[in-house]
Amino acid sequence: MRILKSRSFRASVSGSNHHLKVGFRRFVTSCRAVVLPRFGGPEVLELRPNVEVPALKPHEVLVRARAASVNPLDTRIRSGYGRSLYGPLLPIILGRDISGEVAAMGDSVRGLSVGQEVFGALHPTAVRGTYSDYAILSEEELAPKPSSVTHVEASAIPFAALTAWRALISTARIAEGQRLLVVGGGGAVGLAAIQISVARGCHVTTTCGKKSIDRVLAAGAEQAVDYTAENIEFTIKGKFDAVLDTIGGPETERICINFLKRGGHYMTLQGDAASLSDRYGIAIGLPVATAALLKKQIKYRYSHGIEYWWTYMRADSEGLDEIRRLSETGKLNIPVEKTFPITQVIEAHEAKEKKQIHGKIVLEFD
Numbered sequence: 001m002r003i004l005k006s007r008s009f010r011a012s013v014s015g016s017n018h019h020l021k022v023g024f025r026r027f028v029t030s031c032r033a034v035v036l037p038r039f040g041g042p043e044v045l046e047l048r049p050n051v052e053v054p055a056l057k058p059h060e061v062l063v064r065a066r067a068a069s070v071n072p073l074d075t076r077i078r079s080g081y082g083r084s085l086y087g088p089l090l091p092i093i094l095g096r097d098i099s100g101e102v103a104a105m106g107d108s109v110r111g112l113s114v115g116q117e118v119f120g121a122l123h124p125t126a127v128r129g130t131y132s133d134y135a136i137l138s139e140e141e142l143a144p145k146p147s148s149v150t151h152v153e154a155s156a157i158p159f160a161a162l163t164a165w166r167a168l169i170s171t172a173r174i175a176e177g178q179r180l181l182v183v184g185g186g187g188a189v190g191l192a193a194i195q196i197s198v199a200r201g202c203h204v205t206t207t208c209g210k211k212s213i214d215r216v217l218a219a220g221a222e223q224a225v226d227y228t229a230e231n232i233e234f235t236i237k238g239k240f241d242a243v244l245d246t247i248g249g250p251e252t253e254r255i256c257i258n259f260l261k262r263g264g265h266y267m268t269l270q271g272d273a274a275s276l277s278d279r280y281g282i283a284i285g286l287p288v289a290t291a292a293l294l295k296k297q298i299k300y301r302y303s304h305g306i307e308y309w310w311t312y313m314r315a316d317s318e319g320l321d322e323i324r325r326l327s328e329t330g331k332l333n334i335p336v337e338k339t340f341p342i343t344q345v346i347e348a349h350e351a352k353e354k355k356q357i358h359g360k361i362v363l364e365f366d
C-alpha cells in the first residue's frame, strides 16, 4: 500500500484498528484488490498488490475495508452477466457491500468523520467494487455501522436490505396491516424483506427451502412454504397487497400475479435489462427491455389491475439509516454462515456458486 501527502483530503492513517491522527493530510494511492481481468470461473479472480486508488471526488469517502460480503451479483458479473456494460471496462473490481472505517473524505463530506466505523453498498453498476483494502463510496452510500454487530455481520446487510427496501418501501409503499408474499425468503434479500415488512407491521408469507424454514419464521414470517416439498400455488391461501419475487422465473411470476389483490404490486428482482443488453448490445437491448417492461405493465394492469415492476438495488441514505436502526435494535439481521480471508476469494466464489454453504459468505480483510 502506498500513502502520499496531500492537501486536498481530510484523512488519518490506519494501522489495524487504531487510527493515528497526523498533523498533515495523507491519502492512499494504491492497495490490494481483487481484480476481474476477464469473465470466467472463480479462477479468473486475481488478488493484486498495487491497484491504483483514484483521487477522491468531493462527495466521496475512502473506506478501509474490514469485511465485504459475496452477493450473487458478484458471481454473476464474474461469469459474464452484464458483459455489455462491464466488458469494455475490464479489468474491474467486484463487490458491493462493505463494512470498515473511514480513512479519508472528500471536501464536501459533512456527515462522517475519519476513523468512524461505517457500512454501506455500491450501486450495481459500480466498477471499482469493495473487494479491496480501500474502497471508494459516496457519502450517501454509507451510514455509521450498527454498533451492535461486527464488521462481518454488518457487511452482509446493506446490498440485500437496500434491494428489499427499494421494492417494498420506495416502490410498493407497504403499510401496516398489509399482507405480503416474499418468494425466496431464505436468501439474503428475502430475509431482509421479511424483517423490513414485519417492522412495518405487515403480515408476511414466504417460500423457502426446508433448511430455511426456522430462519424465516424467526425473522417474523407468519407462514413458510417449502417450495421443494409443496405446491405453492395451492398451499398459499388468500390475496396479497404486494409480492417480492426474488426468484423471478416465468412460473413464479405467473403464480404470484394471481395472488395479488387489485391495486397490488408485483416486484421481480430479475429484470431483463442486463440480459437483453448482453444479447443485443446496450443501444438496442435497453430500448427493447424498456418496451418489454412497458408491455407487461400494460398487460397486467388491464388483465389483473396490478402494478408490475422490475426492481433494482439503489443507494438510499434514508433507507440505509433506517436499516441501520433496525439492525441496531435487533430487528434486522442477515446470518453469516462462513467467512473467508480476502486471499481466498476464489474459494469463496466457488462455495457460493456451488451452493456449498447455506447462507451468506463474507470476505475478511486483515
Ligand SMILES: NC(=O)c1ccc[n+]([C@@H]2O[C@H](COP(=O)([O-])OP(=O)(O)OC[C@H]3O[C@@H](n4cnc5c(N)ncnc54)[C@H](OP(=O)(O)O)[C@@H]3O)[C@@H](O)[C@H]2O)c1
Pocket: 071, 072, 073, 076, 124, 159, 160, 163, 183, 184, 185, 186, 187, 188, 189, 190, 207, 208, 209, 210, 211, 212, 227, 246, 247, 268, 269, 270, 271, 311, 312, 313, 358, 359
Ligand atoms: N435486482 C437487483 O438489484 C438485485 C439485488 C440483489 C439480488 N438480486 C438477485 O436476487 C436473487 C436473490 O439474491 P440474494 O442475495 O437473496 O441471494 P442468496 O442470498 O444467494 O439467496 C438465494 C436463495 O434463493 C432461494 N431459492 C432458490 N430457488 C428458490 C425457489 N424456487 N423458491 C424459493 N426460494 C428459492 C434459496 O433459498 P433456500 O436456501 O431457502 O432454498 C437461496 O438461499 C439473486 O438472483 C440475485 O442476483 C437482484
